[in-house]
Amino acid sequence: MKSHQGNEFPKANRKKVIAMKKSEQENIITVSHLNKEFVKDGTSFQVLKDIDLSVKKGEFVTIVGHSGCGKSTLLKIICGLVSYQDGGVSRNGHAVSGPDAQCGMVFQDHRLLPWLKIKDNIGFGIRNMTKAEREEHIARHLELVGLKGFENAYPSQLSGGMSQRVAIARGLAGNPSILLLDEPFGALDALTRIQMQKEILRIQREEKVTMVMVTHDIDEAIYLGERIVIMSARPGEIQEIITTDKYSRMNRGSSGFAAYKKKIYEHFFQDSAEFLQEAEYMI
Ligand SMILES: Nc1ncnc2c1ncn2[C@@H]1O[C@H](COP(=O)(O)OP(=O)(O)O)[C@@H](O)[C@H]1O
Ligand SMILES: [Mg+2]
Known part of the structure; x- marks a missing residue:
């Protein structure tokens, strides 16, 4: 497979995304059958595999996954900072061909x-x-x-x-109509982090911005995510997308919150009987 580093966007992708059906254009972000490879020491390795993800206008989507599974790469591709091999990525119905003002990005280090x-x-x-x-x-x-x-x-x-x-x-x-956040609160202490989570929801409401946030904090992913995208280890594939209900999500002590938490942990520790036993205590 031919590698596309930097900002060379394959022409075929552009045509494919522009030709997307009208119904798909209701989504502010559409990622379809996305694959991404990087080349290291002359050998290519796959980072993202067959990613399909649509985000509706005004939605707050969170993404969780093991370190190195391609979460940052996915955000950078959506933002137009990194190119991709095959598949389609569009914002507002237009193929992404580079960064622009429509999409802002916040990184872990400020x-x-x-x-x-x-x-x-x-x-x-x-x-x-x-x-x-x-x-x-x-x-x-x-x-x-x-x-x-x-x-x-x-x-x-x-x-x-x-x-x-x-x-x-x-x-x-x-x-921007979209703000992508890559572990923005990762370096903050627990109390500041909780404060920032509340505030980012207020900011989203006031600014009417669609937000996609990568986080390694599962509580954060639940509290903020109207939908939570769970990714597998490299090559990153979407394992499951959980749609949350607002009451359970925003009440950290609710049984619904604990059930989401258990579900997410099970994805990452499927083989650990000990963990699953512990997880039973959560609900
Ligand atoms: N520009 C790059 N060139 C080569 N490899 C890269 C580049 N960016 C990221 N990678 C590699 O791709 C994999 C996924 O990286 P990343 O998207 O940062 O993962 P995550 O954010 O999920 O931790 C890692 O193995 C990383 O080393
Ligand atoms: Mg990352």
């Missing part, structure tokens, strides 16, 4: 530029605005993430949680 003030980190990619509009836009996004008044601070003056808030503000500053 990737703020230490020499720039917070306002300039957020405003880094903003184009076509007057100075006054830009200032107002940045102030609005800082308020959205609970950091009103921090315009002139430097990243070194912020805690981990605050830096991640800035990264979210930066991800949203281009007014």
Whole structure:
């Protein structure tokens, strides 16, 4: 199979996705029969296998899977930062052919530029605005993430949680319809993480943005995910997609929450009788 590294997108894929049926265009993200290989030391290895995933406008989808199963690669492909071998990937009914303002991304490490003030980190990619509009836009996004008044601070003056808030503000500053989040709270302590989970839901509601989040925290995947995508170890394949109900998902002490948790754990520890016994205690 021919390898496509960098940003060379195969023409056949573009045609295929443009020709997608109208019904599929209701989905803001459509990934169909996606395969991805990387080449290492001259040998290619498959990272993603036959991924089929559609995300509806306004939905919050979470993705869980073992380390190295291709979760980050999948997000980068959806965002247009990484190319793919075969299959189709579209956003808003158009084949993805590179990164654009329609899709923002937040990474585990906040990737703020230490020499720039917070306002300039957020405003880094903003184009076509007057100075006054830009200032107002940045102030609005800082308020959205609970950091009103921090315009002139430097990243070194912020805690981990605050830096991640800035990264979210930066991800949203281009007014994307989709925000992809790659383990954004992975480096935060447990209490800050829970606070951020609540806030990301508020932000999603206020901004009406479709969100797809990769996380290794199963509680987080349940609490946030209207649907939870469970991936197998490499090559990453979708094993199951769990649709959650809002009451169970948002009540961490509910029996429904515990049942989702047990179901997810069973995917990752299928062979462990001891684990399954422990999991029985969860519900
Ligand atoms: N640009 C790249 N070139 C070669 N191999 C890569 C590249 N990016 C990721 N990989 C490899 O692909 C596999 C999946 O990576 P990744 O998508 O980061 O997994 P995850 O996010 O699920 O931990 C890993 O084995 C990783 O080393
Ligand atoms: Mg990753």
